[in-house]
Amino acid sequence: MHTHEARLDALRKELAARGLDGFVIPISDEHMSEYVGGYAQRLAWLTGFGGSAGTAVVLKDKAAIFVDGRYTLQVRDQVDGRFWEYQSVPQTSVAAWLAQNAPEGATIGYDAWLHSKGWAGGVAKALGANGGKLVAVEGNPVDAVWEDQPAPSLAPALVHADAHAGQSGNEKRAAVAEWLADNKLDAAVISALDSIAWLLNVRGSDVERTPVALSFVLAHADGTADLFIAPEKVTPELVAHLGNAVRIAPRDGFVPALQALAGKNVAADPERAVAAIFETLERAGASVVAVTDPTVLPKAIKNPVEQAGHKAAQERDGAAVARFLHWVTTTAPQGGVSELSASDKLEAFRAEGGLLRDLSFDTISGAGPNGAVVHYRVSEETNRALEPNSVYLVDSGGQYVDGTTDITRTVWIGPDAPPAEVKDRFTRVLKGHIALARAVFPRGTAGSQLDAFARQFLWEAGLDYAHGTGHGVGSFLSVHEGPQRIAKAAGGQAGTGQDLVPGMILSNEPGYYKTGEYGIRIENLILVERREIAGAEGEFYGFETLTHVPIERALVDQSLLTREERDWWNAYHARTFELLSPQLSGADLDWLKAACAPL
Template identity: 80%
Template sequence: MQTHEARLDALRKQLAKDGLDGFVIPISDEHMSEYVGAYAQRLEWLTGFGGSAGTAVVLAEKAAIFVDGRYTLQVRDQVDGRLWSYESVPQTSVAAWLAQHAPGGARIGYDAWLHTRGWAQAVASALEARQATLVAVAANPVDAVWTDRPAPSPAPAVPHASEHAGMSANEKRAAVAEWLIARGLDAAVITALDSVAWLLNIRGTDVERTPVALSYVIANADGTADLFIAPEKVTPELRAHLGNAVRIHPRDRFVAGLETLKGQRVAVDPERAVAAIFLALESAGARIVTETDPVVLPKAIKNPVEQAGHRAAQTRDGAAIARFLHWVETEAPGGGGTELSAAERLHAFRAETGLLKDLSFDTISGAGPNGAVVHYRVSEETNRTLEPNSVYLVDSGGQYLDGTTDITRTVWIGPDAPPAELKDRFTRVLKGHIALARAVFPRGTTGSQLDSFARQFLWAAGLDYAHGTGHGVGSFLAVHEGPQRIAKASGGQAGTGQELLAGMILSNEPGYYRTGAYGIRIENLVLVERREIPGAEGDFLGFETLTFAPIARDLVDVALLSAEERAWLNAYHARVREVLAPQLSGADLAWLEAACAPL
């Protein structure tokens, strides 16, 4: 097997052959997806980095990898520091680094199918200071040296039933057509895989953990659509589902499809469409109008059927989590589990529901110091035993036809009592979680305005965490879904300025991480709902908690909780018991009763 050093050397030789002085390698695909198919995992193949967000730059004499605070520890574990310098985002950027390190007059290559136009413009501008240029390559040089690169998935696309979607594809296309007409537009290019899936009520298995099919859509103002998808994915069932108003073309004819838009006013989302699409439309003579993907907001606002489906999915998922937490409490104190075996056991509990389609992401199963790695991914090399008298963090989720789940629980593995510092940190995280869960706010409030609700008790002790507090969640779609999120407004993070609207689903997941020791995170999903307040001056909103699983009572320092916080936790556990008890029996039920006892 080729080493990562050999792969880097092979790429440098290919760059020299292509007349390039450097190349930029992101974790991305042609749809700007967060999670990508195996065929697009170029950064992991080249460097060994297994996170979901990162970029590398390779020059003849230097190479750097760029990650944000979620991956600060992980990148050092997985990527060879002899070969790569570690760069932190947003403290620096690819553009800033190249402005400092690119050779004078250099030609730096990039794949226009893997970056946005805004990114390309920023990097090209930064390179001007070095009299260097950014060059869109005709063929990705990584692909030239990745000799055993997997092919894109040939799996068929399948219809997503209206009983789960709650709205027909015809209705959705008509809504997009109204949106186009209202803006004087002829068409919209829909490139995000989850947008295509939601708009046409189709799903697939082309990207691990996200039920989407590799495809593009051009939605037209007359309510029709053009779907570009590999022919092997198209079944008679799919054709019947799509109907005559959706014309089907081979995926490799997408650029040709863009060329037919000459002279038309075409909406393109600059955050979700890659630079190559803008280049193709400009070359064809289309009139580009930059607009947010018209599917994004309707997809985020769950209709009543999707909301009911989420509740059903969370109910069955919570029972699987409860069975798992009981298993951990029983097996782990005797050294009877590892991170890998625990993740496998949790998967099995979910699978035993008979309705699990996939996990919604790779389970983060972090024992002891591995729990401090925010987006840790366990492997045979990093696998730790769930040791007695240690902390175990598990962040996981399932994909069901009626909903997507995401939950984090942190537990203490006895037999001794947890230390006071740990209980203090856990309780501060819990207090922040409760504060956000109980928040009531006027319409127009953004996620960035709510973020400090969850951090305030950590801040009071001089502590914080380096990730967002909440992300949107799809309906049998992406576990990380925009445009809404709850996070600090700094760092150019998308979504923090999006107003929260009734029907949106987000996570509530404050945390604390002590490097080399342990991690704490408490995560539930919440639904934004309208709140009727007597005498209210305007429309107000709050959160309905959707996730039901016990929160570790033995890690709570009750003295740090206010009377209102204690009442919230007791009421939450009473509801957990009510929802989950009918699904459990025997020792699992007895464990649940004890885990949900009032404080």
């Protein structure tokens, strides 16, 4: 029996022993994290699927795996269609599929520590229409059959110095306490790992690519907090850093602490706190107020120290990426460079400075047709050569103690000139990128209102791209950080209605993808800043571009650029040369000079 078939069989036996007709397996952890630790990779273990978003449902006689459009191709490569039906979201959902496929009166299990309250409510309703019910399990049945499941990381939690944070944990907790008092609340549950990291000025290494420490926090209206964390992770430095106002308790003390909030008014975030937290509080007799975690907006608005740190990180990172682009554009046309060897080389350039803590996500290294797969992740099976006369897309980033970076560059691997169609598409993406970078907008403008700035030149040619234009970015934290986004507001997507506020960092990353042929994306990070405009009626904002690395001039059709766009390009590259030239020498510096020459 094949490994994944045997695992599915073992899970079905476990479900039968527990009297369950089915079970739902998401990629999630107790903190609703985007990226999860090895112990929480239950979906990958069960099915073989390696993407970062997906859910499976196992019934007695059938099973299905649900992924969005980013993973349509990948799921078919990795998951055996003999045992799993492929389902696409948002066209369908777990709730809709169960309503159709679960037997009448079925009892379907779920792990309340891995799903939101809203999700559980929707699925319970869908099952109820057919006499079925959704029940929270005691102990995850996948864990019961996963023999070599890794343990949650016990790596020490690390102090994030005030010199990098720009604000002490005491000040942050005081602000949360004030918010609690204003809203007549006694406590707030802080369960998102990046929120905990920001609030207490701690970091960690428990999740790949995101520097967080596995823990929970209860913040109280008197300015104190309780931190629930494995004792092995607590160092004398951490204790000294947190001080007397933060009580430290073992992680398994979290549920009893929730139960002790009987009769209290407690805030919990329905987007970031799992169903089990709401259920525990409600059962204990607490009055639960569903509201956004109070650290989310302050975390997104970077203070001057964080902004300065980010710019320093970008300068170092930019020099590493520039050296890589010089290397790849001169080496790849001769052959012998693959997607994997290129991403390894890029990581090596980043690591040479000695300050890289981790990548900020798995590098998207897409040659030719693989560049058209938006969230492509290179593996030994899919690894392609960077062929002469092809398009290469590389989206990557680094985690540094002073900032988190994220940059995409699309380059032409010569030696011949690129085809007219590729230049046209690249230039339309570039024009959209410049339009967003140059945007000026009044206070109160949301990201969804700016999204069309980046798409307009593609739309004119009957083209578009199927991803958002910009996401928030953390400060030595998550590379995808809410609440702000620049995206179409379709279906009330989270964050698209959030006003853009000075201090927020976002990505600017329009793209174009021709399936089976090539992909194009140009991504810089941008900072929302105040704009002084003579005679302005009210407050106006714009963006400062933070990422400085040459953009591929071989792919630009200069006849499509306006005077203003050309001026932007020339000013951007002059600034890029000014920032990067002191860090480069020899052939790298010569390449930079040519790449930054005015149009």
